[in-house]
């Protein structure tokens with residue numbers, strides 16, 4: 218039966234050729250390593266977020282009066298609602314971890330260099346969209362934690378000179394976080410941002426496929442690839458088939474990450490859903506310690522370290538612009554970390570600084 222369906226499709230769409238070209242006939246470098254599986258891990262995690270998000274939408278009510286109770290109902294009354302909700306909340310945190318690892322590995326291996334500038338740029342945009350999805354989703358349960366964390370996060374925009382106060386009001390839909398903010402964040406979280414992300418994922422994968430996977434820059438034989446001035450696909454005639462050889466390795470890594478997701482969801486969801494998240498939002502009771510999520514702590518603390526919020530915001534903007542434009546700034550063809558001591562030193566110091574500032578933010 219399946220054979221007949223495939224035959225039918227093959228006559229019309231040439232599916233066998235397509236399958237062959239993209240699986241057994243698609244060769245990836247023989248030395249490809251586990252870090253290259255993180256892109257696929259992200260695809261799987263985003264797929265899961267879409268699925269759990271749609272299921273949550275069935276019972277969630279985007280109204281400031283009802284949102285908190287609707288989440289309570291999902292967790293306490295809807296069959297397996299707790300599982301879907303916790304998978305979605307823990308999954309969002311795991312996505313940030315994997316996004317960071319994917320970005321750091323691509324940075325370390327110099328895969329952002331010519332001809333992969335567009336792959337990097339689209340990835341960098343997706344990284345920011347991913348964070349925006351987390352920020353907007355965080356408000357939706359309308360808990361004390363989400364209400365006040367959003368107040369702090371949107372407050373930061375007020376430091377932009379001249380348009381700051383207007384910008385804050387635009388983000389919130391009102392002078393302070395309120396029902397209008399919930400409406401805006403809901404629309405962004407379920408329509409605008411996922412739609413933009415899907416388009417970008419498509420473009421990112423197109424770039425990856427068109428350029429070909431980069432050869433890991435390690436080992437005695439690794440040499441900087443000569444990149445010409447005309448389009449050419451990076452071929453690996455001596456490589457291994459993407460399917461089934463590399464796909465099995467990727468599947469093992471995907472399973473490992475899913476096991477972590479399920480483990481945290483079942484046994485320690487409180488890591489990402491703390492106690493403050495169990496109280497409904499009260500605009501008149503400011504909690505003693507308001508902190509953003511762990512991935513925004515570095516930004517939150519930078520605003521406090523600098524003498525003015527504006528300088529802090531400018532420093533963050535400069536860092537993000539530098540990262541976005543890195544492939545156009547760092548133009549050498551050398552990708553081997555051992556031959557890029559300046560880059561590796563800045564990479565390690567930068568990473569340690571972000572971690573240290575985040576820890577400082579957590580305890581301050």
Ligand code: HEM
Pocket residue numbers: 252253254255256257259260263316319320323328329333336337339340341342343344418421425429430431432
């Ligand atoms: C929604 C998020 C993302 C998805 C689904 C995704 C997916 C993928 C996939 C499947 C690959 C091919 C395999 C691999 O090298 O991992 C890839 C490669 C790549 N990604 Fe991403 N990615 C995402 C985010 C990012 C981010 C945040 C960056 C960097 C800012 C980035 C930069 C790159 C680069 C430069 C490559 C080429 C690697 C090479 O050929 O060596 N991606 N991505």
